[in-house]
Amino acid sequence: MRSFEWSDPPTIEDALAQLRPGAVAKAGGVDLSDRLKERLDAPARLVNLRRIPALDGVRDAGGGLELGPLVTLARLADHPLVVQRFPAVAEAARRAATPNVRNQATVGGNLLQRPRCWYFRQADFPCRRKGGDTCFALEGRNQYHAVFANDLCAIVHPSDLATALVAHGAEVDVRSRSRARRLALEALYVLPDEDVTREHRVAPDELLVGIRLPAPAPGVRGAYVKIGERDSADWPIASAAAVLALDGAICRRATLVLGAAAPVPWRAREAEGALEGRRVDAAAAADAARAALAKARPLSENRYKVAVLEAALRRAILAAAGSAA
């Protein structure tokens, strides 16, 4: 590992001033320390965000919530306002990683962590995402890889939390020294055909400074379902978040998002259309889940993921509807 400078800025402004070329922001450091050990990154300076109180905390915002990016996954999973208003988000945080990791890992770092593709994570493979001209997963080992948007690079987006937050219409605040902008979390993420070397639109001289969850309208219910090889310590093989606006048992509006399916949290728009206006029962959930996966293009080793994603979405829809009862 190359040596680097370390700084502990006390304010957002100080941190932004220190994000000069060669510097990288560090939150919990869980993903970043792996990347340093894997020789994927060799920053000249780490800008430690953990001493900046303005980046921490869960605040009520008119029935919605404002989350500081430094909130740990453990605090998010247990926070009474999160559990009460956004159970899908609490569940996604609770199901991520291990208790140790959840105590250190932050919301911001979870949303901006880099992909887990084994070719990307090994310095010996000069894959497209690292500026090379090959996606080794396309012809190689790809059982955990994408079933959508996988022509150029077959990574899956790794964050459990992003899937649930996108389903709830979360927005993020991003700042540099010269500008502040707010955008939908869904729009933060970048597909490979736009730029195969980056996963999100936070530039190296910017910070994610807040995450906003809009107040759920009456009758809106959400659920998150994760399926993995193990119950803990693992990223999902398949996950799904369902947020339904219900009128009795009838679905008026659905936002359905698949995790570990594509290089970004994947909106299942065909499934949303299939569910809206219908009574939410097992048949409607199965139809919607089938519609969600109808255009999947699995690779040589991951055809099984189509069925697993379908099951995750079906269960998430039924769980969301059930929680309204």
Ligand SMILES: Cc1cc2nc3c(=O)[nH]c(=O)nc-3n(C[C@H](O)[C@H](O)[C@H](O)COP(=O)(O)OP(=O)(O)OC[C@H]3O[C@@H](n4cnc5c(N)ncnc54)[C@H](O)[C@@H]3O)c2cc1C
């Ligand atoms: C054993 C293990 C199991 C795991 N299982 C799961 C799982 O099941 N589900 C899941 O979702 N994740 C899982 N993870 C990933 C883990 O949750 C993330 O690595 C962690 O959340 C990253 O958060 P952090 O605060 O440590 O980020 P860091 O490592 O500090 O940062 C990650 C990236 O985000 C950037 N960054 C962080 N905060 C900001 C900010 N405010 N503004 C701009 N840039 C920022 C950093 O520059 C860096 O590039 C697992 C990790 C391990 C080690």
